Amino acid sequence: MGLILNSLATLIFDPSLWLLMLAAVAMGMVFGAVPGLGGKLGIVLSIPIVFGMETLPGCVFLVAMHSVVHTGGSIPSILLGIPGTGPDAATVCDGYPMTQRGEGGRALGASLAASAVGGVLGAVFLAALIPIVGPVVLAFGPAEYFFLALLGLTFVGAVSGNDLRKGILVGALGLMLAFVGSEPQTGVQRFTLDQIFLWDGVDVITAVIGIFAIPECLALVAGEPAEARRVGAGTRYGFADLFEGVKDVGRHWGLTVRTSFIGAVIGLIPGLGGDVASWMCYGHAVQHSKTPERFGKGAVEGVIGPEAANNSKEGGALLPTLFFGIPGSSGMAVMLGAFVVLGVQPGPEMAGERLDLVWVLIWTLVVANVLGALMFLAVGRWLALVVHLRAGLLVPFVLLLACVGSFLGGGSWENLLLLVVLGVLGAAMKRHHWPRAPFVIGLVLGPIMELSLHQALTIWGPSFVLRPVALGLAIATLATVAVSIRTASRRKGGSRAAA
Amino acid sequence: MRRPELAVGLALLALFGGMVVAASSYPAAARLLPLIVGIPALALTAWELRAQWRVAAPTEPDAAPARLERRAQGVAFVWFVAFVLAIVAGGFSIGGVAAVVVAQRFWLRESWRTSLIGGAVAFAVLFAGIDRGLGQPLFEGVVTAWVRRWLGI
Numbered sequence: 013m014g015l016i017l018n019s020l021a022t023l024i025f026d027p028s029l030w031l032l033m034l035a036a037v038a039m040g041m042v043f044g045a046v047p048g049l050g051g052k053l054g055i056v057l058s059i060p061i062v063f064g065m066e067t068l069p070g071c072v073f074l075v076a077m078h079s080v081v082h083t084g085g086s087i088p089s090i091l092l093g094i095p096g097t098g099p100d101a102a103t104v105c106d107g108y109p110m111t112q113r114g115e116g117g118r119a120l121g122a123s124l125a126a127s128a129v130g131g132v133l134g135a136v137f138l139a140a141l142i143p144i145v146g147p148v149v150l151a152f153g154p155a156e157y158f159f160l161a162l163l164g165l166t167f168v169g170a171v172s173g174n175d176l177r178k179g180i181l182v183g184a185l186g187l188m189l190a191f192v193g194s195e196p197q198t199g200v201q202r203f204t205l206d207q208i209f210l211w212d213g214v215d216v217i218t219a220v221i222g223i224f225a226i227p228e229c230l231a232l233v234a235g236e237p238a239e240a241r242r243v244g245a246g247t248r249y250g251f252a253d254l255f256e257g258v259k260d261v262g263r264h265w266g267l268t269v270r271t272s273f274i275g276a277v278i279g280l281i282p283g284l285g286g287d288v289a290s291w292m293c294y295g296h297a298v299q300h301s302k303t304p305e306r307f308g309k310g311a312v313e314g315v316i317g318p319e320a321a322n323n324s325k326e327g328g329a330l331l332p333t334l335f336f337g338i339p340g341s342s343g344m345a346v347m348l349g350a351f352v353v354l355g356v357q358p359g360p361e362m363a364g365e366r367l368d369l370v371w372v373l374i375w376t377l378v379v380a381n382v383l384g385a386l387m388f389l390a391v392g393r394w395l396a397l398v399v400h401l402r403a404g405l406l407v408p409f410v411l412l413l414a415c416v417g418s419f420l421g422g423g424s425w426e427n428l429l430l431l432v433v434l435g436v437l438g439a440a441m442k443r444h445h446w447p448r449a450p451f452v453i454g455l456v457l458g459p460i461m462e463l464s465l466h467q468a469l470t471i472w473g474p475s476f477v478l479r480p481v482a483l484g485l486a487i488a489t490l491a492t493v494a495v496s497i498r499t500a501s502r503r504k505g506g507s508r509a510a511a
Numbered sequence: 512m513r514r515p516e517l518a519v520g521l522a523l524l525a526l527f528g529g530m531v532v533a534a535s536s537y538p539a540a541a542r543l544l545p546l547i548v549g550i551p552a553l554a555l556t557a558w559e560l561r562a563q564w565r566v567a568a569p570t571e572p573d574a575a576p577a578r579l580e581r582r583a584q585g586v587a588f589v590w591f592v593a594f595v596l597a598i599v600a601g602g603f604s605i606g607g608v609a610a611v612v613v614a615q616r617f618w619l620r621e622s623w624r625t626s627l628i629g630g631a632v633a634f635a636v637l638f639a640g641i642d643r644g645l646g647q648p649l650f651e652g653v654v655t656a657w658v659r660r661w662l663g664i
Binding site: 046177178180181184185187188191195197198200202203226230231233234402403404405407408409411412415416419420425428429431432435436437439440441443444446458461462465466 | 515516518519522523526527530533534537538540541544545548549551552555556558559562580583584586587588591592594595598599603607610611614615618619620621625629632633637641647649650653
């Protein structure tokens with residue numbers, strides 16, 4: 013207990029650490045808010061800043077910066093329909109419709125509160141797991157990854173709205189596009205059309221911008237009278253709306269806690285990443301709602317679920333990074349390198365002689381998330397004014413940011429051409445009422461599913477399904493499929509009866 | 512197209528069909544999942560198309576506004592494609608800024624003053640903010656690079 017309190021005192025009674033955290037949080041929010049940049053790049057660009065710093069301030073700066081990236085990432089997701097980073101894409105589904113309905117302030121409030129609570133609970137999760145970290149991480153191998161990805165895919169049913177068949181088809185399209193690029197076993201280039209930029213696969217940010225942001229952006233100027241061409245037409249909001257969103261998190265506290273927990277667990281498992289966390293939690297929010305038909309049209313729970321998960325997963329991801337030297341995500345992989353630059357050698361000894369540093373970092377997660385929320389609260393009202401701009405002022409900048417995000421996310425100009433193709437597809441889906449969220453779930457989970465299936469088959473053969481945790485996940489997957497089919501047939505029956 | 516609601520289904524049918532055919536020539540490990548996903552998806556798409564085909568074509572409540580909306584969407588798409596092509600040709604700092612000015616002035620009917628201010632803001636964000644400020648070199652453009660090489664700069 014003494015160590016825990018001493019670590020907190022070290023953090024809060026040092027003004028220089030406060031200044032560093034403030035700078036880091038502001039920087040993290042900017043890196044999250046500019047589409048395509050993200051936390052990984054933030055850490056890369058921070059290495060020259062922390063180079064030469066003492067170990068403790070350097071680590072505090074990096075962790076504080078990285079922990080609030082997704083808090084900032086929700087700003088363009090909610091206000092413009094462009095995800096700041098990949099994991100913020102799930103927030104677009106309901107955050108942007110809320111803005112279109114004139115509830116952007118409420119969505120931002122819900123996002124910042126869910127992010128803060130998620131970040132704090134992620135830190136609590138990290139703290140609670142320190143004594144039992146080994147068995148938890150080691151319980152997950154390729155077989156369990158495969159079934160976890162399969163379980164995630166079953167959420168396609170939950171986010172398909174009234175048409176399960178269309179949802180499955182769109183999810184299958186996402187999966188098929190996830191197979192584009194180098195095959196992990198043989199190195200064969202699949203579906204790349206001899207284009208080098210496709211060797212690494214279809215960039216998730218480009219796909220999300222094309223399927224979600226471009227159709228919404230173009231709908232803003234097409235088919236609406238000039239005076240109505242504002243995202244949140246006819247509404248003004250201030251702190252009251254932001255607080256309304258904050259209160260929503262309290263109203264849905266069960267969902268917030270559950271999705272924070274799921275996010276932290278997914279963060280803990282190396283290689284799954286933030287996209288999986290946010291989409292699985294979005295699916296969880298839909299599946300556990302009594303009114304799932306509201307999702308995709310501006311349900312506040314669709315903002316709370318992914319935002320809580322986004323931030324809580326950082327706590328989970330720090331665990332294998334610090335104690336095993338196994339990065340929980342690609343961002344954590346860069347963080348691992350930065351820690352080494354700062355003289356920290358991640359590994360089991362962190363649980364012994366460097367436990368003081370670990371506790372300071374846990375407190376940093378807590379303080380940075382609260383600071384991020386306060387900073388967001390202070391500027392949120394002004395940020396929200398962006399939705400009152402005329403389409404003539406806003407649309408060209410949204411298109412420009414979408415192109416910047418696609419270019420930086422994919423690292424190649426050819427991604428801009430892919431953006432056009434996916435934009436056309438997304439607009440056709442929107443026009444003819446095809447669900448779009450299943451596409452991203454398939455795209456995100458496809459590579460994990462394929463890689464882990466091959467690894468599991470190589471290690472255990474077909475008997476990999478009998479491993480205890482894998483079997484549990486397989487049963488959960490079957491149960492979710494059964495529930496989805498039953499819900500879909502009930503909905504169909506209900507709509508027939510209504511007709 | 513007489514039945515535009517079939518467009519997405521037809522596009523999916525073509526995509527799944529093409530990908531299944533392409534996947535069948537890959538080594539076993541590489542084609543396993545694409546075929547496991549692609550073949551049922553192909554069948555399901557055919558089923559969906561059949562179901563959509565058998566439903567009577569939805570009637571437009573008022574043809575004229577719907578036609579105008581479709582036309583506006585077509586125009587928006589042409590502008591979007593032109594916007595992206597301007598960036599591909601001239602890069603973000605030149606093509607992107609020019610695209611913002613031209614789109615604001617000629618597509619969205621803003622005044623010259625607003626459009627030029629928009630262009631200046633775009634340049635500041637792209638060049639000073641992202642390229643120099645964050646140290647993220649942005650794409651310079653296919654044509655711009657060619658001209659630069661031609662001039663020997």
